[in-house]
Amino acid sequence: MSYVQGRTGEWERVIGLEVHAQVTAQSKLFSGASTVFGAAPNTQVSSVDAAFPGMLPVLNRFCVEQAVRTGLGLQAQINLTSVFERKNYFYPDLPQGYQISQFQHPIVGKGELAIDLADGTSRTIGITRLHLEQDAGKSLHDQGDHATFVDLNRSGIALMEIVSEPDLRSAEEAAAYVKKLRAILRCLGTCDGNMEEGSLRCDVNLSMRRVGVTTLGTRCEIKNVNSIRFVAQAIEYEAARQVEVLENGGTIVQETRLWDSAKGETRSMRSKEEAHDYRYFPDPDLLPLTLDPAWVETIRQSLPELPDAKKARFVSTYGLTPYDASVLVAETATAAFFEEVAKGREARLVTTWVTVELFGALNRLGVGIEDSPISAHALGELLDLMADGTLSGRLAKDVFAVMLETGQAPGRIVEERGLRQVTDTGELEKAIADVLVASADKVAEYKAGKDKLFGFFVGQVMKSTGGKANPDLVNKLLKKGLGVG
């Protein structure tokens, strides 16, 4: 367990996360406006989203299904009756003057999620609840001189607010929680998890207490933490700030603080403090939402294999290490790619080629596995050419580089560029004989006991065969040629 070392002793962080995940759906939670990201301002706004007088919200069935699916994926209780309430506050990007949310009766209750830590262990973190609510619009404060510009495209898009128990104890655990939650949401297809586009946003609740104390300290809520790296940074900054205040005899004021990623600090949002009186009440425009248990069961039956189950299967079926398995299952597309290549092939070799060679190449190109210039089929073909001796490991890497560049099939590259490895004993013996004649002085030194020169001869043979010689065969024949085989 990692603690914060203060002047007067050790402190424990107590962290809970609120994640806002944008529901993957064509249209908004209560209107038929589009949810596509990046449209021109105010082009995806219905009269409901702009809160024109008399407009009534009508709930999107698919958004409800997505929330249920997510709840089931988090092994959570599905509440067959839930209620939409109004959360009242004034802000220019909230034209209704209230957000339709769920408060006392959320659609999903208690669940759990297992986080994977760097030392190979995992820990179960409680989920308090998941509820559906509307997103607000977007305010731009730096465009006009004395004006705020408002774009309502995001207004009314469905969000799932997913609240964890205060079970997290370090920045590493919090980061692992967000990573795992994101992987589950993406696997379920209920949120694309794109943090740059704001599809997944995170608020951090943090309080400090002396090690050994079991009651909770006063917490601060940190908003606007929009990458996994910032979650970790914001926690470290805020933990140190609170310890500083507490050790100097001060008290923590329960407040909302804003994460400033440019300055790497949290700061108080004084202006929002008194807005915390939200005066929730059931939305009179909407009846309670009741779910048919049979429908919930149908959704449960349609769940895909989740990352934890897939990881366990990769370890048991393919004999992978838990670490390699967790890398491969983090993205559904990567896991599918791996499984296609691994079909009938040596899984550990496949793992290395996918996680080292292919991931390295994709990172350099800045593309995801979906846009990989090398298909699973082509990579499999390359590995087959190694298995049947056509290519050495070294030549395979050369062919891989050409595949990456041209998108051509490995078999064709081997034929057209003559990259087939030389396994013809006679041809190699001749190349070795030539090398030994040309380096007669080195041969004499070798025979006088300078063993290290063996590598030099190997290098010369490789050079004269354009790197195509089969390395094992070269070793064997070279020893024979030098009279040491």
Next chain:
Amino acid sequence: MTALTPAEIAKIAHLARLDVPAHEQAQVAGEVTRILTWIEQLNEVDVSYVAPLANPHDLPLRLREDRVTENGDVRAILSNAPEQAADFFSVPRAVE
């Protein structure tokens, strides 16, 4: 019903963005207290055996399919805005 104080009226007015001048707060407090006291007569009815009623009609919540049905006419949406600029709603600056 405990009488509302002028300070409570000031707070409620602020939350609702209503302008109730300081010299009127005591009078409004008296009026609102009288209204609430009258409504509190409802507390005399025993409802301990009645489930909360969301709506007098025994209907399920109506749901719609996930389809885009709005064409997104930015002119129409902005047409009632008191101020607009470059296809945005323009409001008095909302941060310090």
